Amino acid sequence: MFNIAISILTMGILGAFFAYGLSIAKNKFKVEEDPRIDQVEEVLPGANCGACGYPGCRALAEAxxxxxVDANSCPVGGSETAQEIAQMLGVEIIETERQVVVLLCRGTExxxxxxxxxxxxRQCYAASLVQSGDKFCSYGCLGYGDCVDVCNFDALHIDKEGLPVVDREKCTACxxxxxxxxxxxxxxxxxxxKFFVFCMSLDNPKSSRKNCKNACTGCMICTxxxxxxxxxxxxxxxxxxNLDILENEEAMQWVGKCPTKAIGFLEENQN
Amino acid sequence: MELILLFISAAIINNFVLSYFLGICPFLGVSKKIDAAFSMGLAVIFVMSITSVISWLVNHLILIPFHLEILQYVVFILVIASLVQFVEMVIKKISPPLYRALGIFLPLITTNCAILGLALFISLREYSFIQGLVFGLGASVGFTLALVIMAGIREELETADIPESLKGAGITLIVAGILSLAFMGFAGLI
Incomplete structure (x- = not known):
């Protein structure tokens, strides 16, 4: 009984002694870090996704x-975060427009x-290694959802047509x-x-027409x-x-004549 | 004379890393560059020599008078952990680049069996205070020696033509084995 009591007492005293020593040392060897690093880190999203090119939010905050780097270097946080950081650090930022990801393929099932x-x-990457994938079109979306798997923000889903759909609200352009x-x-x-060519196929017109009903066949009508x-x-x-062509009504009429609707506006097939 | 022999014995003949196989983790982890290896060695020298002093004091002034030898392991680990925390603070203050270079291996000195082994050897072999200190110094110098030699060899290995399957950990372990054999040769020294 005595042994147990004295064991506990010894450990307690030793522990307290070392803890006290360390707390003194901590004050004495305190590292003066820029307090703004902590503030900036607090504003950053904290997803540690690495989209900025730094190994984590802390590293970006230090930078x-x-x-x-500029205050708007976090692509995920967007302009709100950038504004807040800029205000905190007292610097100006050039307002940049939010970006979203766009799928340039309409090769539905x-x-x-x-x-x-x-x-x-069931991965696009694996499927693309075999004969460039299982579609006739070797440029088109395979629809196995590698993009959906990597998305941390639930912004991509494969729809029933077999193509990924971007949730333009949730996309953070990471x-x-x-x-x-x-x-x-x-x-x-x-x-x-909103105006894009929704095709990446470089096949000749004949193959393009055969491979995909929505492919750009290079018929020149839009030009x-x-x-x-x-x-x-x-x-x-x-x-x-040049997006100035959107102002030119006559030219846009020609664009509207695209036989496969490969060139056109985003609203037509996605939200 | 006896103390010099003890020092040489701990540093070379019964080298902690190469004869007792204690502290292999930093031996393989921080032996890529001589600079980092040497700094790691200095940190270990500091921790080991102070550990030998404090653990001897705690052992002889507290544990033995109260017949609490059973607490040796726990108390020694407590001593080592506190010291490592202390060293970490000092290094972070003095040299942030070194702090980053050592990375996770600095806190890992806490669980380095070489240091617990040192404290237990001192108590097991019933060294006197001075003997314990010299033994601790010798052991840590030996640890640094092994680490720096290993780092030197590995820097040369960077340019060597190594079979594909042995690259990385494989060749490192082979080198460690040969180095250990070489240190065995010192056995007849004393």
Missing amino acids: IASGQ TAAQRKAEYRGI GLCVKACPKNLLELHPVSR KGAQNGEIVVENNLSLIN
Whole structure:
């Protein structure tokens, strides 16, 4: 009994003694860190997603506080976070428009037929290694949802047509899905831009027409109104060079004549 | 004379890492660059020599008079953990780059069996206070020696043509084994 009591007492006293010593040492060897780092870190989303290029929110906060990068370097936090940080640090930021990811493919299950039954791992990356995927179109979306898997913000879903749909409210433009897509079909664009060519196929017109009903076949009809090269066709694919063409009504009528509707506005197929 | 022999014995002949296989984790983890290895060695020298002093004092002034030898393990770990915390604070204050280079291995000195082994050896072999201190110094110098030699070899290995399957941990363990064999050769020294 005596042993137990004295054991407890000894451990308690020793523990308290070392704790006291450490607390003195902590005060004496306190590292003066920039207090703004903590403040900035508090405002950042804290997802540690790495979209900014730093290993975590803490590292970005250090970089922002030391002035290495701008206050709006967090793509996830958006302009609100940027404003708050800028106010805190007393710096100006250039307002940048929020970006969202856009899928540049309309190869739905019905439009773009599959050439074979794929029974491997249900991943676009794995499927694309076998004969560039199981669709006739070697450029199109395979629909196995690698982008959905990497999204931390629940902004992507595969719809019943077999294509990923972007929730433009939830998308934070972190860019993880852009990297994940083996076909490079996802691109980041300002949220206000709705006019795109929804095809990435560089196949010749004949193959494109055969492979996918919604493909750009390079028929040049959309370029007819574009006098100043706002829209051109390169490598059998239409390319929008200049969004000024939206102002030109006559040119837009030609664009509207696209036989496969590969060029057009976002609202038509996505929210 | 006896103390010098004890020092050499602890540092070279009965090297903690290469003969007793204590503290292998930092031995393999922090031996990529000589600089970091040397700094790690200095941190271990500091922790080990103070541990040998404090653990001897605690053992002889508290544990033995109260017949509490059974608490040795717990108390020694408490001493080591506090010291490591202290060293961590000092290094963070003095040299942030070193703090980042040592990374997780600095707090891991806490669970480094070489240091607990040292405290237990001192109590087991019933060293006197001075003997314990010299033994601790010798052991930590030996640890640093092993770490720096290993780092030197591994820096050379960077450019060596190593079979694909042995790259990384494989060749490191082979080198550690050969190094250990070499240190066995010191056994006839005393």
